[in-house]
Amino acid sequence: MQEQRETPLWSAVAKHRAQSLYPYHVPAHKAGRGLLPSFAAHMAEFDLTELPGLDNLAAPDGPLADAEALAATFVGADATYFTTNGSTAGILASVLAVAPPGSTIILPETAHQSFHSACVLGDLSPVFLPVELYPELALPMGYTLSSLRKSLAECRPSLVVATTPTYHGVCSDSAAIKAVCREHGVPLLVDEAHGTHLLVSDTQVQSAVRSGADLVVQSMHKTGGALTGAAWVHCFNPHFREPLKRALRLVQSTSPSYLLLTSLDLARRTLAIEGAARFCSSRGHADKLRALLPAVSFPRDWQQDPLRIVIDARYFDMSGFALQQIMLAYGLSPEMADAYTVTLVIGLFESAEGLPRAAALARDLPRTTVIPKAQLVPYLSGGRLQMLTPRQAYFSQSIRVPLARARGEICAEPLVPYPPGVPLLWPGQRIEHEDISYLQALLAAGGNCIGVSPTGQILVIAGEDCE
Ligand SMILES: Cc1ncc(COP(=O)(O)O)c(C=O)c1O
Known part of the structure; x- marks a missing residue:
């Protein structure tokens, strides 16, 4: 009964709120600033x-x-x-x-x-x-x-x-x-x-x-x-x-x-009445952040959302995951991190509060000039073997196996590095050696993957080893 007094989620969100982090994440009403x-x-x-x-x-x-x-x-x-x-x-x-x-x-x-x-x-x-x-x-x-x-x-x-x-x-x-x-x-x-x-x-x-x-x-x-x-x-x-x-x-x-x-x-x-003016002022906010932090510019063939900032953590000689932790310590709450980057969402309702914190971070963190190329490259699914349709896979018998021994098996549950919530493998696809290496390296670097249990197991189709 005593444990029924506990409210784990309420405690967690209350604790989060008490930190007064500046929200460079969704939802873009930014802690109510954009609400009536x-x-x-x-x-x-x-x-x-x-x-x-x-x-x-x-x-x-x-x-x-x-x-x-x-x-x-x-x-x-x-x-x-x-x-x-x-x-x-x-x-x-x-x-x-x-x-x-x-x-x-x-x-x-x-x-x-x-x-x-x-x-x-x-x-x-x-x-x-x-x-x-x-x-x-x-x-x-x-x-x-x-x-x-x-x-x-x-x-x-x-x-x-x-x-x-x-x-x-x-x-x-x-x-x-x-x-x-x-x-x-x-x-x-x-x-x-x-x-x-x-x-x-x-x-x-x-x-x-x-x-x-x-x-x-x-x-x-x-x-x-x-x-x-x-x-x-x-x-x-x-x-x-x-x-x-x-x-x-x-x-x-x-x-x-x-x-x-x-x-x-x-x-x-x-949006209809004030959106355009707000967009323009938020671009100003984004530009100030870009001037402070090493933001990525995408290659010319691709347009870039003016209100999304991807910080290249390699300039600080650390992973995106590590930079995210440091940003939190500076009172900044990013949208997401991956092995090399941290992403910030600039909304239509920013206040100037985040900028001095970003300036302090930029001032304190030493930068490196030797920028390594990304080694942790996802093996994406464009050329994959789709052995079963997602529906066939969903309704097939499945078993749990250690990720390390899953080569040649057919995936039974989406394996989704999160964020960004994009499946690396879809059910029905054959698991390759490269997938296992990538996921292991991602987890070791501090990333998450929905579909990999805390004990390192994944769900595969029973009796369907394609090796
Ligand atoms: C590209 C993309 N599409 C769709 C969705 C789903 O959106 P929602 O969270 O509103 O259901 C997401 C969620 O993050 C997403 O990143």
Whole structure:
């Protein structure tokens, strides 16, 4: 009974709050700065449900329908649908709405894990396009148009997916991708989970909503100023409207949070009215940070999200994981770290508070001039052997084996270095020696991988050693 007095999560979040770290991470309302004060102050009272006059997300015809219509007008979509289960629900619904069971979909090999779930649910076969790696830092970029053209000529997919921006802020040209898709009559879904703020960009780097894509999914909670979990799907192809609505009902809770829904409505208004001015001032904040810290510039073929900063930890002669710890000690809370970099999310509601802390860090940390090239290079899945479809793998018998002895086995559960939440291996794929070495080195360097147990075991298909 005594232990029932414990509240481990409450204790952890309270402790985190007490540290007063400056949040260079999502959600981009930045600890409430971007929320309407009268909403933020009365959250408990706004935690409502489908009461008279408050509409119903499953079949909206009142204020929710009006809020979605205003959002659609803002982005120029045929229709916009709110979700309270993040872009994950938007992606699941979009894929299920467009791709018939048994069909093939083209994905970047760095597609988010929600696409795996969509393949399991929709019985779809993924074809992965290799993405380019920025060699200095082994950072995944996007796929090339020529690899897309080649793949479209080889398979007859029901859907092409582009992920832009990536977690690290690498942007692809979604209009050019759409032009290639159009040549082949294949719809395009853009996973723009990280790019809501680009709706109000005053730079050349623009949101995919203007690219001609058929569907665009955005996590409003990441960079749009809404509460965590709030996202929306923009539909630009009237043909997909009804299937998308049905699919959203399939994957969403019947009790969507009114806090999240209300925050979507409010954040849309803020973006529409003050977004462009805020974007411009946040660029100023980002530029000041870039001047203080060794920020990465991506190769010229790739555009860079102006509000995402990737710090190259090699200049401090340490790993990204180690630099993240030091930043925390300086009162700065980054979005994520990997072996070589630390990523900061600059939102539309920054205060100047983070800058002196970053200046102190830059002043105190000695820099090196000998910059080693990245050794820890992920073996991505573009050329992998897909022995079973994700659905076959999901429903197969599986067993746990030590990662070290998994070579030649078929993966049964996504192996997902987190962050960024991009599967290194999908279920149904053969595990190669290079995967094992990479994961072992990543874990040894301080990284995490969902799917590897604390005792170093992974789930593989029983009786399917392909050696
Ligand atoms: C590229 C990408 N797509 C989709 C998602 C899923 O978004 P959400 O967390 O809103 O469900 C994420 C989450 O981090 C992501 O990084």
